[in-house]
Structures are given as structure tokens and as C-alpha cells.
Amino acid sequence: MLTLYTIPESLYCAKTRILLRHKGLTWRELPPPGGVGAADYKAIVPSGNLPALDHDGFVLTDSEAIAEYLDEVFPDPPMLGQGAQARARVRERARFHDTRLEPQLRALFGHVAPDRHDRALFDRQADLVSQRLAQLARMLDAAPRPDLPLGLGDCGYPVTFAWIDAFAARLDLPIRWPAALAPWRAALEAQPAVAAELSDYAPHMEDWLVAKGV
């Protein structure tokens, strides 16, 4: 049995669900016992990271480690690509999301509530996110298979893009979307696994934003 420890608003949990859906797997979800950061959860997952996967007693965390594990254990459809260079490109795109793009978005989460608004930070992060989007557009241009089918390196982007749009609208962020990204984003969002996840996830995003008062 596949069990995923999740919290509703986590974009890394959504990223993992996109992969699970694309592979046609069934799983159950549990909240971290005791809550985020709790000792009870850390007794199971020492780092406290979400998501974490329990596959018949094998417990693993970090969305990238989980993705590569699931792709090996459930290889159909394959999500890493054929050949060393293609696989390296897929991994490069996955890491770029987790280590370059998403952290620039994450810097905003603690400043969404109106009493925490910081115009200078908003403008700075909007510029940094825009720079990352431009870099991504160039990377996709150089990639041997920036097109779909959905790969392991694509799964983080749809939900991050949805958060960028939500923050841009509610915090008046001057995000510059490269025109070259639009067809890739549209193709990504047309994938059934992505469309299903975005549709299930949207209310959780909305709940989080409303709870923050924006």
C-alpha cells in the first residue's frame, strides 16, 4: 500500500500527487501525526519533511527521492526519459524547480497577510521569479525533449505556476511571463494528471489565501 503524508496546501505534496496520478496508482493520504514539525511525525520521518511516502513499511521523504523511487518501482509510464543526457535534462529541470524557482516564490508566503505586506520585498521577489521564468524558458529551448509526455522534471511546475498567478493577482506582483513558456505550460496543464490535481488543489489554495485575509 502507498501512504502519503501530506498537508492540504503543500505544493510539494501536489507535485507528488501529479506523478502518482500520471502512473495510475492508488494511494491514501494521512496528515503528519501530531501536526507539521511534531515529534510524533519526526519519529516516522526524522526530517519532518512533507511529503513522505510509506510503501509497505519503506518510508522515504523528499519529493525528488520519492519521484525517482516510484518511477523505478512503477516504471509504466516511464517519466525519466531514454539515455543519460535525456535523463540528466529531466533531473536538471526538476532541481531547477525545487532549488531555484520555488524558493523565490516561497519567500513571499510569510508576507501574504495584509499586516505583513512588504512592497519592496514583493517587487524584489517578483523580479527574481521573473528572472527564473526567463531562465526556464531558455532551458526548455535547449532541452532535447521539453515537450510532453509528462516527465518527472515537470511535476513541480503546474502548482508553482498557479501560486505565482494567485500572488500576482492578490499582491499586485509585476511578474514577467516569457511568451515562450506559454505553449509548454498549456501542454502541461492539458495532461489529465495535471488537470485533475490542479482542480482538486485549487480550493486548498483558495482556503489558504482567504485564511491569510487576501
Ligand SMILES: N[C@@H](CCC(=O)N[C@@H](CS)C(=O)NCC(=O)O)C(=O)O
Ligand atoms: N525539497 C523538499 C521540500 C518540501 C517542503 O518544503 N515541504 C514543506 C511543506 S510544502 C515542509 O516539509 N514543511 C514542514 C517542515 O519543513 O517542517 C521536497 O521536495 O520534498
